[in-house]
Amino acid sequence: MKLLTPKYIFSTSVPQFFRFEQLATTYRTEVLAGVTTFMTMAYILVVNPRILSNAIFIEQPGDLFNQLVTATAISSAIATALMGLLSNYPFAVAPAMGLNAFFAFSVVLDLQMNWRLALTSVLIQSLIFIGLILSNIHIQIIKAIPASLKHATVAGIGLFIAYIGLSGVPEPPTLGAGIIVASKTTLTTIGSFREPATLLSAFGLLLTATLVARHIKGAILWGIFATALLGWILNIAPCPEKIIALPEWSQNLTNQAFTGLSYLTPNQIWNFVSVTLTFLFVTSFDTIGALTGLGQQAGYINKNGELPHATKSLLASAMGITFGALMGTSPSATYLESASGISEGGRSGFTSVVVAALFLLSVLFTPLFAAVPAFATAPALIMVGFLMIGSVRNINWNDPAEAIAAFLILLTMPLTYSIAEALAIGFIIYPVIKVSQGFAHKVNKTVYFLAAICVCHFLLKS
Numbered sequence: 001m002k003l004l005t006p007k008y009i010f011s012t013s014v015p016q017f018f019r020f021e022q023l024a025t026t027y028r029t030e031v032l033a034g035v036t037t038f039m040t041m042a043y044i045l046v047v048n049p050r051i052l053s054n055a056i057f058i059e060q061p062g063d064l065f066n067q068l069v070t071a072t073a074i075s076s077a078i079a080t081a082l083m084g085l086l087s088n089y090p091f092a093v094a095p096a097m098g099l100n101a102f103f104a105f106s107v108v109l110d111l112q113m114n115w116r117l118a119l120t121s122v123l124i125q126s127l128i129f130i131g132l133i134l135s136n137i138h139i140q141i142i143k144a145i146p147a148s149l150k151h152a153t154v155a156g157i158g159l160f161i162a163y164i165g166l167s168g169v170p171e172p173p174t175l176g177a178g179i180i181v182a183s184k185t186t187l188t189t190i191g192s193f194r195e196p197a198t199l200l201s202a203f204g205l206l207l208t209a210t211l212v213a214r215h216i217k218g219a220i221l222w223g224i225f226a227t228a229l230l231g232w233i234l235n236i237a238p239c240p241e242k243i244i245a246l247p248e249w250s251q252n253l254t255n256q257a258f259t260g261l262s263y264l265t266p267n268q269i270w271n272f273v274s275v276t277l278t279f280l281f282v283t284s285f286d287t288i289g290a291l292t293g294l295g296q297q298a299g300y301i302n303k304n305g306e307l308p309h310a311t312k313s314l315l316a317s318a319m320g321i322t323f324g325a326l327m328g329t330s331p332s333a334t335y336l337e338s339a340s341g342i343s344e345g346g347r348s349g350f351t352s353v354v355v356a357a358l359f360l361l362s363v364l365f366t367p368l369f370a371a372v373p374a375f376a377t378a379p380a381l382i383m384v385g386f387l388m389i390g391s392v393r394n395i396n397w398n399d400p401a402e403a404i405a406a407f408l409i410l411l412t413m414p415l416t417y418s419i420a421e422a423l424a425i426g427f428i429i430y431p432v433i434k435v436s437q438g439f440a441h442k443v444n445k446t447v448y449f450l451a452a453i454c455v456c457h458f459l460l461k462s
Helices: 006-017 027-041 044-052 065-087 099-110 115-135 137-144 147-166 196-213 219-233 266-298 310-327 338-343 349-370 374-394 400-416 419-436 445-460
Strands: 093-095 180-183 187-190 332-334
Touching: 027 219, 027 338, 027 349, 044 065, 044 093, 044 099, 044 349, 044 374, 065 093, 065 310, 065 332, 065 349, 093 310, 099 115, 099 147, 099 266, 099 419, 115 137, 115 266, 115 310, 137 266, 137 445, 147 266, 147 374, 147 400, 147 419, 196 219, 196 374, 219 374, 266 310, 266 332, 266 338, 266 419, 266 445, 310 332, 400 419, 419 445
Parallel strands: none
Antiparallel strands: 093 332, 180 187
């Protein structure tokens, strides 16, 4: 009889639970895959707090940065661990790029919605998402929306966050590189490269682009820290006072989603509903698209074109959004960067568990993250935008209804600083053109319903 020591239990139960033998994988492979995935997406630990700091604060922008790092790391760890344990897939989950910018700039700063109310919106949409998943209604909704509009949404978000990265004045806590600045005559124009921060942002962009082009693992993260390091050396930004410290618990953020409805005013009710639906649509598109793409790469898609355990995967993502809202962050999504770990051989959920553990460990380095200046994170936004714009290749440019609607989504999302407004325009234009073509019968009734909601959105917009 074998002694049931922790070592014995770990060496036998864990491989059985994660089905190592069936998936032809090992501890070494899974750990390497987890480390690789974490390195490629760890930039979110700097970028997400930097974005949300513009909107989530108590006295002045940036004063909750350390707490936002903790919230980002812990919510990502919980969501990623859930993904690994529930679905046994090597996928990582973290606050979604684009939705964090929408949360900060469009919802809180533009619509003047209190950030606690915005967190309530995220919490409610996550609960709706869970309900739709458990009832299988989400599949019908997603299938009803033309594929081109979904691809345009992903690409439009890429343009949106890239525009944020290029524009603005590179001073904390704003994010822009200052490469594009406001102009009285032409609205926007090229910035001055005599500004040290703008020059360093341009350097960071070139460096990150080079690393990405050479397929360097963790290219975006290395680009951030290399640019920050140069800024510290040149005394353009203050150096970190220390590298490691005990994390600051997010006491000003945790459970604030429960208090949000007290900030809801009568004239913001429609905005609140619209924002909640936007969060729901985009997280659904993003998550399902990522799961499908990653599933294909890992060889999980069956002969019927379906992803086994898809419901469990979606449920893990939705639950991750719920935990994120309670921790104080914008909606989460499955990260396509998980593909890097899959390419290293990661095949089981143990890869996700490793990523989750690294997210938890990362909170010790909050002082280092806090010292990273805004001009160092701007190139990351631009490069993530570049990676997302690739979705345009999947748009059906031969169908005027899909092509025009997709084009307007792409055009208006960065210019309006709003995912919601762009989606509303696309959802209205598509059925109108289809009807004008004599193809009204080919438009799903759900699309007509969404178009009606979007028309109401503009008519009732405060």
